[in-house]
Amino acid sequence: MSRAPIELTIGELAERSGVPASTLRYYERHGLLRSRRTTGNQRRYAEAMLRQVAFIRASQQVGIPLAEIGGVLGFLPEGAAPTPEFWARAAQCWGRAIDERIAALERRREVFSACAGCGCLTFGECALVA
């Protein structure tokens, strides 16, 4: 059973992930992705990087900054594909972050509702200003 390790060029990773190659290079420079280099210095990505890119993009859409995403990805074992446990833990972690963002937004919405009620004509009553 010779499992040929499937590798992707940056163009293939870009196409399959939907993320521009320039962005993939940017991520790699900032430590969010890793790649092997060919003898000719071209990047070759393990297929697992496709998952990792998806994780990065999904995390970004939640509002997590790249630095923080990179910090979590830093827990990955060196060169190994992410374990299910890792993904589960990361997903839980982001789940908490999402909950916090939602809660913050809901607080804000209440404030705006109160504001609409008071008309914001007097500062004493205005939740925005207080």
Place this chain on the structure above:
Amino acid sequence: MSRAPIELTIGELAERSGVPASTLRYYERHGLLRSRRTTGNQRRYAEAMLRQVAFIRASQQVGIPLAEIGGVLGFLPEGAAPTPEFWARAAQCWGRAIDERIAALERRREVFSACAGCGCLTFGECALVA
């Protein structure tokens, strides 16, 4: 009944709003605030600008970009203090924006939960990649 129009210097507005003077100038350059100038070219703000600054900051915390905030503030009558109707309408408008953001976050949270469940080991089942 001579109502002396209360005016604030930029320093006073900064202190009372909690927003640095540099930021207030930045907002003004970008059309989010208006001010009168003294004969000596210093800014004087109507007290209503304090409400406006509060509105800008609260909107920012909801994630609305300054350009969009400026667009809504552009509906304000020239030089007049914002009416209660304006504030109510703006608050409703942001309320919708907040609801949309919350809904988007909740969708994301579901995706992450599903991801934690599948372990992201097969792309066919992974909501993140799909």
Place this chain on the structure above:
DNA sequence: GCTTGACCTGAACCATGGTTGAAGTCTGAG
């Protein structure tokens, strides 16, 4: 009327998250 602190402008700088372009190199199909 003098002095000091607050204010003015414009330009440069910062961080984040990238995109674009130039100039050169590699890879793979024919």
Place this chain on the structure above:
DNA sequence: CTCAGACTTCAACCATGGTTCAGGTCAAGC
């Protein structure tokens, strides 16, 4: 072996949302 197309790096540029600084002016209290 050749040659087009994909890849490389580095630097510059973009947008957003500001901060900082230099050099100069204003305003208010004594």
